[in-house]
C-alpha cells in the first residue's frame with residue numbers, strides 16, 4: 371500500500387492530530403540513541419499516536435489486514451534501534467498516552483498506561499511512601515512501556531533487580547488486533563503461579579510480540595535511609611575482590627558502581643572541582659534501608675574496603691552523599707567531552723560479565739582501544755558485572771567509524787567469551803542481532819517459533835532481536 375494511502379487511512383481511524391506523515395516529522399522517528407540509527411536512519415511510512423486500547427486495536431487491525439509493519443515506540447531513548455522502522459512501517463508512538471490509572475496503595479501496586487515517564491511515576495508513588503525500584507539513567511525521559519519492553523534496570527539492580535519481577539500483569543494488543551490480559555483478568559494478587567507466565571514472556575520482548583497498553587506494577591515501601599561509601603584503589607583487581615568480600619560478609623548494597631582510570635580522568639577533565647583521586651579504580655557503594663541497618667552495613671563495608679583500598683569514606687548526610695556521587699553522575703557526560711572534536715557513541719556500551727571477570731574484561735577493552743587507536747571510557751554497575759563502555763570518535767570520519775565498528779564487534783564477542791552477555795540492560799534491538807546464535811545457540815530457533823505463534827505474519831517490529 372502506498373505511504374500516502376496509509377496516512378489517509380490512519381487519519382480516518384485516529385483523526386489528523388494523532389497522525390504524522392510529513393517527512394520532516396518522520397525524520398524525528400528515524401533514529402533513537404543508538405549509533406547504528408545515526409549511521410543509518412530510517413523514516414517510517416507514518417506515525418500514529420493512539421491514546422486508548424481501542425485506537426491501538428484499530429490501527430493494528432488495519433496493519434494486519436494490509437501486511438504493514440508495526441513498530442511500538444516509547445520515548446526513543448533506547449540504544450539499539452529497537453523502536454525504529456528499519457524495514458518500513460507504521461510507528462506507534464505511545465509516549466503521549468501517559469495516564470497513571472490507579473495507585474492501589476492498599477495492595478502495593480500501581481496501574482499505568484505505557485507512556486508514563488519513569489521519574490514521574492516515582493514522584494507520584496512517593497506521596498504514598500512507595501516506589502518502583504528499577505532506576506535507569508534515562509529515568510526522566512524513558513517510558514514505563516519502553517522499560518517493560520526492554521526489561522530495563524539501572525544502578526539499583528544489585529539489590530532490586532530489573533523491571534521484570536515488578537510486572538504483575540499486562541494488557542497487550544496482539545499483532546492481529548486481539549487484546550489479552552496477562553497475570554489474571556481481575557487479579558490484584560502479588561503472587562500468582564496460575565497458567566503459563568505470559569507476563570514474563572512479554573517483558574523484555576522488545577516490541578516483537580505485541581503492543582503493551584496497560585501495566586500493573588508491584589511497588590515497594592520507600593527505604594527510610596541511605597548511605598554512600600567511596601573506596602579508592604591502586605590496583606584494578608582489588609575492586610571486584612572487595613565487592614565479593616562485601617557480599618560474602620552478608621551485605622547486599624542497593625548499588626555498587628565502578629569508575630576505572632579512564633572514567634576518573636574524564637570526570638576530572640570535565641569538572642576539575644570534583645577532583646576525584648587519581649587511581650586505577652573507584653568504587654561507590656549505596657546502602658539503603660532503616661537507619662540502624664544502614665549504619666551497620668556502612669560500618670562493614672568500610673572495614674572490608676579498608677583491607678585493600680587506599681582510602682575509604684562513608685557519608686549519610688545528603689550534601690556529602692551528593693558530592694561523593696557526583697563523579698558517577700557526570701561520567702556519561704564527561705565521557706562525551708574527552709575529545710574536543712569527538713562524540714561518545716552508543717555501541718558496544720552494555721556488556722555484562724561475571725563478577726570474577728570484570729577486571730579482565732576492563733583490561734581487554736582498554737587493549738582493544740589501544741589496538742584501534744580509539745579513546746574508550748569505562749564505568750558501570752560492577753555489583754552485577756554490567757560494564758558501560760563509551761567509545762569516543764569523530765563520527766564524520768569514515769576511517770574512525772570503520773575502526774569503531776570493528777572494535778565494538780570484538781567487545782561483543784569478548785563478552786560472550788568471558789561467560790557474559792552482549793547486553794546487560796539495553797537489549798538487542800537491531801544492533802545486537804548478529805550475536806543471537808553465538809549467545810543462545812539452538813534456543814534462537816525456539817524464540818523464532820514463539821514469535822511465529824504470536825505474530826504469524828511477521829508484522830510486529832521486524833528486523834529486531836533475532
Ligand SMILES: Cc1cc2nc3c(=O)[nH]c(=O)nc-3n(C[C@H](O)[C@H](O)[C@H](O)COP(=O)(O)OP(=O)(O)OC[C@H]3O[C@@H](n4cnc5c(N)ncnc54)[C@H](O)[C@@H]3O)c2cc1C
Pocket residue numbers: 402403441442443444445446447448449451452453454464484505506507508511512513514515516517518519520521522523524525576577578580581582583795796799831
Ligand atoms: C542517557 C541514557 C541512559 C540510559 N540508562 C539506562 C539504564 O541505566 N538502564 C537501562 O536499562 N537502560 C538505559 N537506557 C536505555 C533506555 O532508556 C531504556 O532501554 C528504556 O527502557 C527505553 O524506554 P523508551 O520509552 O525510551 O523506549 P523506546 O526506546 O522508545 O523503545 C525501546 C523498545 O521498547 C519497545 N516498546 C516501547 N514501548 C512499547 C510498548 N508499549 N509495547 C511494546 N513494545 C514497546 C520498542 O519497540 C523498542 O524495541 C538509557 C538511555 C539513555 C539515552
